[in-house]
Amino acid sequence: MPTPRILVLRAPGTNCDRETAYAFERAGGQADLVHINRLLENPSLLAEYQVLCLPGGFSYGDDIAVGRILANQIRHHLSETLQAFKAAEKLILGICNGFQVLLKSGVLLPDDPVTGPPATLTWNSSGKFEDRWVRLVTDASHCVFLQGIERMYLPVAHAGGRFVVPDPTRLTQLKNQQQLAVRYCDEQAGVQDTVLPFPVNPSGSLANVAGVCDETGRVLGMMPHPERYIDPTQHPRWTRGEYRDPGDGLAIFANAVRYFTA
Secondary structure, three states, X not given: OOOOEEEEEEOOOEOOHHHHHHHHHHOOOEEEEXXXXXXXXXXXXXXXXXXXXXXXXXXXXXXXXXXXXXXXXXXXXXXXXXXXXXXXXXXXXXXXXHHHHHHHHOOOOOOEOOOEOOOEEEOOOOOOOEEEEEEEEEOOOOOHHHOOOOEXXXXXXXXXXXXXXXXXXXXXXXXXXXXXXXXXXXXXXOOOOOOOOOXXXXXXXXXHEEEEXXXXXOEEEXXXXXXXXXXHHHOOOHHHOOOOOOOOOHHHHHHHHHHHHO
């Protein structure tokens, strides 16, 4: 089986592309960094890859709104290309800013023809940029990226990571379809719908949502950074022996690679 190829999409302001590519390579994939302009010039380039990843950072400086400019480029110029990519049962991962882009482009959750986007990510309830480590629990057994993962300890670094929906019934629908894939949790690591206090839930997200997948489980967006904890020494207390080897984040990339090699 050929080595799966991963396109790590970068734009002005992206700053986690190299770490993300390295994580995919550690997991056994072949990752290429591709600028959004190259993909806009030649959308057929995407067909050469099995995984598309939108990494973290501040695409276009997060001007107008977080992830909005890159999301609009995708929505207006690459929508058909992305739909074909999804229809081919390939994988898409959005991390932090990449999650924001996937939501606002309609790639992750399709727009409702009447009410528009079913969910978005907005400013943290704290009103501040939050950079801290969080406990997470998974809640989507069908998500390819999360196979075999029950709990994770990963860092977040964002100002606009609060998951909100305009209609409460939409949140219930996403929950029933197991699309609220990753949730912030306390030390007991149980799934809870009631918003947990800060800093357990660092953004104030509804239902403690830290990540969402599409109905197929092949598209995942998440605010925490799995690429920042793939080695034991990346744990903030590794010198005290509080780490796992490999780090919790590596399994997400390994699952993506394994999907095409198993």
